[in-house]
Amino acid sequence: MEATDPQEKAKLLARLTAEPGLCRTCLHLRLLATPRSVFVRCGLADTDPAFPKYPPLPVEACGGWSPHPLAPSPATPPVLPGRGGT
Ligand code: SF4
16 A cells, blocks of 8 residues: 555654655655555656665665655755665
8 A cells, every 4th residue: 555645654654664764755755555564665766767666775865856845854965866776
């Protein structure tokens, strides 16, 4: 199941066992939940193969990062162009 409601996303983010890094505040973040686990999926991977569908976490730099309008700004802005992940 993929979360779209901001409150549901916040609950799923709290269940992550790994820090997602920039993905946490990214417009392209997709969260997939199973009863046991939550997975971070990159929505940009659907249209751009340069981005991994399931990026290694934490993502510390990403050229695809776009701020989610409801998320706080990240402490460290993205610095590397192009590929997703670190
Ligand atoms: S990998 Fe990059 S583009 Fe994809 S969700 Fe994370 S920060 Fe956003």
